[in-house]
Amino acid sequence: MVGYVLADLFSGIYHWAIDNYGCAKTPIFGTQIRLFQLHHETPWAIARQQMAKSLHVTARVLTFMVLPIVLLCSDPVLLGFVGVFVGFILFSLQIHAWAHCTKDKLPPLVVALQHCRIIVTSSKHAAHHRPPYNSNYCIVSGTWDLFLDKSKFFVALEKVFFFMLGVRPRSWTEPKSEFQK
Template sequence: MGSNDTSLSSTMEHRLWVFAGCSSLLGMLAKSAAGIETSSDAGLSTLAILSAYVLADLATGIYHWGIDNYGDDKTPLFGPQIDAFQGHHKRPWTITKRDFSNNIHSLARPATIFLVPVLVATPGSGPVDAFLGVFLGCVVFSQQFHSWAHTRRSQLPGVVRALQDLGVLVSTRMHGKHHREPFDGNYCIVSGVWNRVLDSSGVLRLAERWIYSNWGYAPRCWSDSSPEWSQQGSYFED
């Protein structure tokens, strides 16, 4: 929920994009299964699935870092998501009140636009199709994983709590660190496995300094007093 779009309910457009996105993702997985002909194909597809899951966490972290720190609601293409994430920092708990399709439609839309041509116009390849299906699936549903990371454990389904405890999904404890000063880490929202790597390596700080030295844009996380970080209320619903 951003400063411009304060809606928490799903619209028919949201639901249609989510339906199209989920259909495209399932289509990629079905296409992948159809392309597996040998045990070697099966092994490569399994490796592709695991790689896609791991790399999706990294991708969400880098993207989250970018829209948290640069641009505003007027930025072309990314403006609505930047606005939504800034609104999220002000009112973290509201993500748990967003309807499912309202929460993930903005990621389902580009996934659908990318996957439909791949589905209909490219030859099948088990490992490639498996990678694309799982990678984009994790990215699309990362916003739901993000929502669960803002939900009290007592309100989560048992299977979600178990997956968080196992580190398969990003946990409330891990993501909660992202909402504490200096607001400059723990950006990944699939499993969070890349958080320690990104934060301890200093690679994001190097990227911030490089962007600042070349274009003069300072990231928001350099200013703890930036109004965008002023949280209203608690991490959970009061």
């Protein structure tokens, strides 16, 4: 349960970070930053992508991160947490893709999970693709959005980064941003 809850929080923080900072040339994260930029240009395209295509790159990275823990640790509670947390982080990409599909294109189980709010719904995620483009970043269940958006957590963090490092987040340049339409 903790793994599931924290995976939603992590998905929101990670999504916010790559939506707002870095570029296609950023080491390690550049490809993903570019893919998310493309997603904001054409949000509907992700619905047509095959699951294996959207998951395989992240799956490879997560495998190498999880492998040492599995080999060095034998605590069932910790292994259970890591399995659930990493599993939801990996599938957050697919959960996000499902949030861009119409209900008639989704398997009944996915529709049921969305209906129960166990995974993020289309209507909830749609708010992320509407002005001012700086909310609803969480893409597992979306539960943390309630706290993160209401408390203006990311807005505060963006101001801290700006005053400390002089870096502006992309969301500040709306609606002229080159990728968010």
